Amino acid sequence: MVNIDIKKATVTEASVSVAWGARLSRPEVIPMYPITPQTHIVEHLAEFINNGEMDAEMIHVESEHSALSAMVGSVAAGSRTFTATASQGLALMYEILPIMSGMRLPGVMAVANRALSAPINIWNDHSDSVSARDQGWIQLWVESSQEALDTVIQAYKISENKKVMLPVMVNLDGFSLSHVYEPVEIPDQGKVDKFLPEYKAEDFLDLKNPKTFGPIGFPSDYMEFKEQQQAAMFEAEPVVQEVAKEFGKAFGREYGDGLVEEYKMEDAEYAVIGMGTLCGTAKDAVDELREKGIKAGVLRLKCMRPLPAERIQKAVKGLKALAVIDRHVSLGFEGPLFTDLRSALYETGLQVNGYVAGLGGKDIKIQHFEKVFNELKEGKKKGGWLL
Amino acid sequence: MNHELSEKAKKLSQGAVIDKPGSTVETKTGGWKTFKPVTNYEECIKCGKCWAVCPEAAYKQNKDGFFEVDLDYCKGCGICAKECPKKCIKMELEEK
Amino acid sequence: MGLKEVRIHGRGGQGAVTSAQILAIAASKDGKFTQSFPTFGVERSGAPVEAYTRISEEFINRRQQVYNPGYVIVLDTSLIGVIDVTKGISEDGLIIANSTKTPEELGLKGAKAYSIDITKIALDIMGKPFVNIAALGAFASLTGETSIDSLKKAVEERMGKLAELNNKALDKVFALAEDLK
The missing domain is CATH 3.40.50.970 (Thiamin diphosphate (ThDP)-binding fold, Pyr/PP domains)
Incomplete structure (x- = not known):
């Protein structure tokens, strides 16, 4: 918004x-x-x-x-x-x-x-x-x-x-x-x-x-x-x-606090975090999921460097699990944002899953987020590639 | 996640900018050489080729028109001796 | 949520992308939030092109492609058979086709369909088959999602010298569509 x-x-x-x-x-x-x-x-x-x-x-x-x-x-x-x-x-x-x-x-x-x-x-x-x-x-x-x-x-x-x-x-x-x-x-x-x-x-x-x-x-x-x-x-x-x-x-316009934008995070139990336009689609997905009773939220990382680690730690308080959506993959390992955030959140003990999506213009759809939130809710401990 | 600067980092300039011009003259590089150029002024014709070819700009003209080397900056490369048209510059072992 | 999605089918060079943009400009003049974009890619004259417009009362968050448009505009019906122009259209949706044939003859199914010979009107008024903007007259009439006045203002803003004749054609198609209702 x-x-x-x-x-x-x-x-x-x-x-x-x-x-x-x-x-x-x-x-x-x-x-x-x-x-x-x-x-x-x-x-x-x-x-x-x-x-x-x-x-x-x-x-x-x-x-x-x-x-x-x-x-x-x-x-x-x-x-x-x-x-x-x-x-x-x-x-x-x-x-x-x-x-x-x-x-x-x-x-x-x-x-x-x-x-x-x-x-x-x-x-x-x-x-x-x-x-x-x-x-x-x-x-x-x-x-x-x-x-x-x-x-x-x-x-x-x-x-x-x-x-x-x-x-x-x-x-x-x-x-x-x-x-x-x-x-x-x-x-x-x-x-x-x-x-x-x-x-x-x-x-x-x-x-x-x-x-x-x-x-x-x-x-x-x-x-x-x-x-x-x-x-x-x-x-x-x-x-x-x-x-x-x-x-x-x-x-008269603010985008979160300049570092992170929170969408429906006040009472969220599950959330996705990512960067750029995919977060807009995630917001609409969250609206739909909330109608189904899932307490979902979106964190949009606006500032990747410096990585506002403490700010993110604060934002995830109360969450049961978080999914990181990377639009890039560090070939031979995983999404770099996932690596960053799991490290930043290590001490919180929060379950963090990493997903790679939207490479080379592949559309990131509302259904992708439905799948991600369902996996978080089911307690799945691992992400994957959203194709 | 702040980074506490070390005492040395606090003292260094931002972005490594050197704000005093000409600071290279403070660094005397003459100690690098093994051989030093010695000019025989009897034969020198004051042509200035040694001055022109010196990569360290170590030659200066004196009031009599002769070119003298400043050994504080001469690295002993020998280009002046090689290029001298009168062959009146000799490279001699520097006593250390 | 009140989000309306429009898909415009045309061929490269026919102006589908421009008309989707003009639609977005017009709807914003009606005080609505909009988004307009084409299927991104390598532009090639004559190739099938799709362009989209989203219209909503609120700021539009989603950035995914348009999969279930409420409205479809087909500028060139020779595309029917090459691609599925009705793909994903919602059942209560509406299709507008530029053709001399009836929607039944065109085999348009899945939603309510109208056909108007926009090419003829464009040729009569402009002497050239510029149908992309004229087609929006039918959209304004049959869907009511944008006002004809805002459309004409948007055309003036965007089309410069070409605006006058385009708006004439737009009016004519609007009037024809009114009769179809």
Whole structure:
């Protein structure tokens, strides 16, 4: 349930919403390389710039590796920067992901999540971003078009917070969300400017005051720099919550507390947890199951990195069992979110089952959740693949 | 799940940024060498090739126009001696 | 729950996706929440295309594909036989087909069906067989899920120069459908 005033809303594609989120955040530089299903985001940003509605430099680079490299340079020069990619494109950026976070450069990248090849597949799953979760980027995951727009704006505020200074990935399901038309309220620029002031870098490439960015870190210091990043990630957790609250006050829309959204969890005995659009379908499944007397609930993880472990521990209190729905699988083991959450919940003793679903655009249906909740209720101790 | 920073991590700059320019001169690298270049100024024609080819920029021109090596930064690679058109730079074993 | 689901069948290039989007825009002008999306994939001219619209009084949570539409619009009846256009339709549902033939002749079963020769109206008014928007006139009339005024506003927003003639055709199909009721 997103609080949208339908009278003020326009119906448009979620990709356009992301472009609006970027436009309203006033980035100065946008290095871009198009890839399905992210392309519409780029196209709309190009249109905004062409129409003179947006004052940003779009750099047409020759690959995603260059796109993110250009972003590193641009942020190091002190500019607010935006980019977007998907799937193989994110994979090609991989080398630069830990460089941007390790250099503590803030910025926002939207990822229209898509399966990784082979076989070639342009449809949604989370294998691109989830497999990049260890690279020091804050990862936020959205469920609706409105949330995508709102989250891009919030992401800059989180990213540029002096306690954080880490890049943020805003993940939206490719096609399943990126290409869906639905109502969205486009916030007023003046209000956004008030919420998100101009970015003022403390450390940046400056001819008058030269500094060295990206030097070698010897074994004597490297681990201590990682300590700093780890601490900044944990600092980001309350910042995500504060920014979500502040956004809610300014714009009237909140998505849980920014970390986790709870749906009918107050008296829930069984729940599923996942990320992205699958949670919307899970909510409808829960409504149907509750009519049949099953006390079901949904936890939507909005922030995967940092993983808000204590927050989740609190949210599962009172549950008899929890199912984790992964839209990715760590081949040779299990769903990575399942691994994360079972570890985070180990001390609670809660029964946690892991399911893998929706790989390469396979539809996740209400029936899938019915099956999952029935298995939880029957006391089954193991999940599996939802085909 | 907070991470308590070690004392050293607290002191390090954010993102490993080095905010003082020219800090490499503080690191004297001359100790790496085995052989040091010695110029015979009787034969030197002040052409400056040693200055131009030195990868460490260790040569400086003095007020008489001759090029002198700063042994604090010379790593003893011998390129200057090899390239000298007058062959008046000799690499000599450095006494340590 | 009051959730209405519409499936539009057409061929690549016929504008099924656009008409599903216009339907969503129109319904939101009536104050309703909507979702519209195509079967995602590789676009190819002439290939069978399906596009969907969801309409509800409340924010729409579900993101699964549409399996049991209440309404089906068939822009090109040559698809009947190639694919099952009535698949999953609810018994109290409604089918609108663009054809000179009757629903019985088309073999449309499973729900109440209407057929209107929308191609003829499009050719008369626009000189081109643009049926995707005109067909929505029949939808507005026969289902009442969206108002004709909102539809026309949505067409104006979305179609630019092409809006005027499309809206003319839309009105004409609406009037014809009113007579079928």
